[in-house]
Amino acid sequence: MAVQGPGVLQGIGDDCAILQSPGGGDDLLVSNDMFIENVHFTGSTLTAGEAGYRAIARALSDIAAMGGVPLWHLVSAAWGDRTGESWSREFFEGVREAGGKFGSTLVGGDTSRAPVFASDVTVIGSVPHGTALLRSGARPGDRIYVSGLLGGSEFGRIHGRSHPAAWERHVRPSPRIGLGQWLRGIASACMDLSDGLSLDLRRLCEASAVSAQIDALPCWPGVQREEAIHSGEDYELLFTAPPSVVIPETWEGLLPLTRIGEIQEGPAGEVLAYGESLPPLGYDHLERRRAPLNPDCGSVRD
Amino acid sequence: MAVQGPGVLQGIGDDCAILQSPGGGDDLLVSNDMFIENVHFTGSTLTAGEAGYRAIARALSDIAAMGGVPLWHLVSAAWGDRTGESWSREFFEGVREAGGKFGSTLVGGDTSRAPVFASDVTVIGSVPHGTALLRSGARPGDRIYVSGLLGGSEFGRIHGRSHPAAWERHVRPSPRIGLGQWLRGIASACMDLSDGLSLDLRRLCEASAVSAQIDALPCWPGVQREEAIHSGEDYELLFTAPPSVVIPETWEGLLPLTRIGEIQEGPAGEVLAYGESLPPLGYDHLERRRAPLNPDCGSVRD
Numbered sequence: 001m002a003v004q005g006p007g008v009l010q011g012i013g014d015d016c017a018i019l020q021s022p023g024g025g026d027d028l029l030v031s032n033d034m035f036i037e038n039v040h041f042t043g044s045t046l047t048a049g050e051a052g053y054r055a056i057a058r059a060l061s062d063i064a065a066m067g068g069v070p071l072w073h074l075v076s077a078a079w080g081d082r083t084g085e086s087w088s089r090e091f092f093e094g095v096r097e098a099g100g101k102f103g104s105t106l107v108g109g110d111t112s113r114a115p116v117f118a119s120d121v122t123v124i125g126s127v128p129h130g131t132a133l134l135r136s137g138a139r140p141g142d143r144i145y146v147s148g149l150l151g152g153s154e155f156g157r158i159h160g161r162s163h164p165a166a167w168e169r170h171v172r173p174s175p176r177i178g179l180g181q182w183l184r185g186i187a188s189a190c191m192d193l194s195d196g197l198s199l200d201l202r203r204l205c206e207a208s209a210v211s212a213q214i215d216a217l218p219c220w221p222g223v224q225r226e227e228a229i230h231s232g233e234d235y236e237l238l239f240t241a242p243p244s245v246v247i248p249e250t251w252e253g254l255l256p257l258t259r260i261g262e263i264q265e266g267p268a269g270e271v272l273a274y275g276e277s278l279p280p281l282g283y284d285h286l287e288r289r290r291a292p293l294n295p296d297c298g299s300v301r302d
Numbered sequence: 303m304a305v306q307g308p309g310v311l312q313g314i315g316d317d318c319a320i321l322q323s324p325g326g327g328d329d330l331l332v333s334n335d336m337f338i339e340n341v342h343f344t345g346s347t348l349t350a351g352e353a354g355y356r357a358i359a360r361a362l363s364d365i366a367a368m369g370g371v372p373l374w375h376l377v378s379a380a381w382g383d384r385t386g387e388s389w390s391r392e393f394f395e396g397v398r399e400a401g402g403k404f405g406s407t408l409v410g411g412d413t414s415r416a417p418v419f420a421s422d423v424t425v426i427g428s429v430p431h432g433t434a435l436l437r438s439g440a441r442p443g444d445r446i447y448v449s450g451l452l453g454g455s456e457f458g459r460i461h462g463r464s465h466p467a468a469w470e471r472h473v474r475p476s477p478r479i480g481l482g483q484w485l486r487g488i489a490s491a492c493m494d495l496s497d498g499l500s501l502d503l504r505r506l507c508e509a510s511a512v513s514a515q516i517d518a519l520p521c522w523p524g525v526q527r528e529e530a531i532h533s534g535e536d537y538e539l540l541f542t543a544p545p546s547v548v549i550p551e552t553w554e555g556l557l558p559l560t561r562i563g564e565i566q567e568g569p570a571g572e573v574l575a576y577g578e579s580l581p582p583l584g585y586d587h588l589e590r591r592r593a594p595l596n597p598d599c600g601s602v603r604d
Contacts, residue, residue: 005407007373017409019374022428025325032378032424034414039380071309072321076334076422078341105307107319110422112336120378120412120422122334126324 010134013207015065015191016125018132026126031062033123037080037116045157048087050171051117052094057173058194059121060102061235064180065192067133068125070104075121078114087117102177133183133190133239135207142188142240142263144212145247147176147255150197151223154231166220173235179251183239186247190239196232197260198278202269204238211266214273218258229273312436315509317367317493318427320434328428333364335425339382339418347459350389352473353419354396359475360496361423362404363537366482367494369435370427372406377423380416389419404479435485435492435541437509444490444542444565446514447549449478449557452499453525456533468522475537481553485541488549492541498534500580504571506540513568516575520560531575 004011009027010018016029035055037043046054056073063070075095079088088111099106104123138144156163156170176192183190189208193200197217205212219228240263241247247257271278306313311329312320318331337357339345348356358375365372377397381390390413401408406425440446458465458472478494485492491510495502499519507514521530542565543549549559573580 005374005409008407008409011407011409012411017374017376019409019426021323021325021327022330022373023323023325023327025323025327028324028330030374030376030424030426031410032376032412032422034378034380034412034422036380036414036416036420039414039416071324072307072319072332074319074332074334074424076336078336078338078420105310105313107307107310107313107321108333109314110334110336112338112341114338114341114420115417118338118380118416118420120334120336122332122376122424124321124332 010132014135015062016068018066025129027129027132029063029066029068029125029127029132031059031123032120033059033062034118034120036118043082046171048083048090049094052091053098053172055119055121056095056098056104057102057175058235059123060104060177061173061175061192061194063123063125064175064177065133065190065237066127067131067180067184067190068127069181070102070123070125070177072107072124073099073104073121074107075109075119076111077109077119078112078117080117081115083117102175127184131184133180133187135189135191135204138189138204138208138210138240138263139242140210140263140265142242143259144214144240144261144263145257145259146193146197146218146236146238147179147251147257148234148236149218149220149256150193150234150236151228151231152220153233154227155220155223170233173233175235176237179237179255182251183237186245187239187241190237193234193236193238194232196230197238198230198271200238202271202278205271206269209268211264211270212261212272213264214261214271216258216260218256312434316437317364318370327431329431329434331365331368331370331427331429331434333361333425334422335361335364336420336422338420345384348473350385350392351396354393355400355474357421357423358397358400358406359404359477360537361425362406362479363475363477363494363496365425365427366477366479367435367492367539368429369433369482369486369492370429371483372404372425372427372479374409374426375401375406375423376409377411377421378413379411379421380414380419382419383417385419404477429486433486435482435489437491437493437506440491440506440510440512440542440565441544442512442565442567444544445561446516446542446563446565447559447561448495448499448520448538448540449481449553449559450536450538451520451522451558452495452536452538453530453533454522455535456529457522457525472535475535477537478539481539481557484553485539488547489541489543492539495536495538495540496534498532499540500532500573502540503573504580507573508571511570513566513572514563514574515566516563516573518560518562520558
């Protein structure tokens with residue numbers, strides 16, 4: 001959706017809005033992400049501090065997806081019936097920890113109350129003018145890549161603290177900020193994987209008016225292909241690059257970058273996985289199932 | 303509270319954060335405002351379109367309070383059990399109407415679900431570098447002013463559509479954007495009146511480490527002095543200026559500017575009204591009563 005106005009370089013429809021700085025120079029990136037009890041998490045799985053950390057990390061993943069440098073964040077939080085003053089204090093300790101780790105400063109927000117805990121995180125970052133990574137740049141023939149291993153966050157959520165690595169992945173996702181910046185000028189399109197590859201790749205293809213086929217998937221140990229393709233909340237980067245660009249097997253020798261398929265001409269948004277068409281299914285963060293897309297429960301951005 | 307970080311000119315503690323544009327030039331103003339069913343409004347009093355309009359107008363009042371020019375806004379909204387797709391569509395029609403009226407462009411947001419409707423509006427504006435109006439600049443001897451008439455919004459909420467002018471004031475508040483910009487270089491301190499004069503003037507005095515005395519109040523027709531002093535949601539501007547500055551009786555010949563008292567040396571935050579000390583009471587948006595301040599239900603900014 002192209003919503004434009006003064007100073008709006010990219011409105012609704014990508015991971016962040018891209019805005020022209022009042023003084024020129026670098027472009028601004030801005031995004032909001034809600035994080036709500038019983039929708040995105042339950043109080044029985046996450047501590048308050050973990051919830052605060054996760055709320056910031058997942059929001060900053062949108063800055064990473066655009067190739068941006070995180071600068072500032074604002075946190076609005078409505079305390080639920082179950083969450084009082086000490087919960088709030090611990091939540092903001094998690095916010096502080098994640099902000100410090102990823103180089104973003106808390107500059108404001110609002111507090112209120114609601115039947116359940118409901119938060120909204122605004123993140124603001126920057127990129128050199130005109131260099132933000134968009135979802136819309138993929139072209140037929142481009143190769144499709146993902147960072148990391150897919151399905152780890154959901155595996156962690158299901159198996160809990162008995163699988164420490166997967167649990168850590170679930171509780172403290174790592175927005176791929178360095179990788180995103182490195183991909184500026186390299187990737188033809190990029191977005192982060194928040195709702196699962198099947199749905200997110202479809203969005204990238206819709207934005208680029210292309211189709212895609214997938215024939216490989218880097219799965220988290222113990223995770224089946226069918227699960228990895230639909231699992232949400234990995235916060236890895238999904239990106240495309242022309243065949244002429246050499247993408248290394250790892251980024252900085254640590255993070256795997258796997259070629260999973262190819263962009264093709266075809267109906268906008270169509271995704272073939274191992275030769276079969278992937279239906280347009282959404283991801284329910286708590287039910288761990290693929291559900292028909294509910295237009296009321298997606299993102300304004302999508 | 304001075305929270306600082308790279309590019310943070312003013313962190314938490316005022317109506318907006320003031321941030322340094324990546325390219326220099328004008329400063330950025332950013333603020334978040336939650337607007338939640340059964341806390342800030344009820345579905346039985348406001349239509350969806352009115353709720354959308356109000357959510358934007360009240361958030362832009364924070365830009366006005368800093369002397370800023372509105373640029374962009376993001377709207378996160380969690381639909382409640384009672385509010386479905388058509389409610390959502392109408393809500394965003396109200397958002398669009400207010401954005402158009404006050405010159406701000408919708409550039410993003412997020413949607414989710416919750417037991418009640420819960421929204422959070424992020425507003426971004428700009429001011430020439432170093433000229434933002436702060437709460438902290440009031441000095442003993444400065445005169446205290448408010449724009450408009452106080453108590454109208456609450457009068458409208460109580461009496462409903464049978465009092466059209468007050469109702470309109472309640473439903474469609476007018477952020478004093480032009481006045482705020484005019485006050486740059488004139489006012490020594492400024493903030494908007496969202497939680498009632500008694501509480502907001504106390505906040506201004508705390509930020510400026512001064513006391514205040516009030517001996518006049520411009521009341522909405524039919525509103526008693528005692529009500530006007532505690533009524534919230536007028537979204538008028540409260541500002542101070544040294545005696546050497548001549549403040550006209552109206553701004554642009556239309557909006558009354560009333561001198562209501564004087565800043566004094568004394569305990570930070572103390573407010574005397576007509577010779578009596580005003581207790582530190584908060585404002586409950588729905589109960590229309592003064593309640594002891596609940597630290598969980600204020601604003602991160604306050």
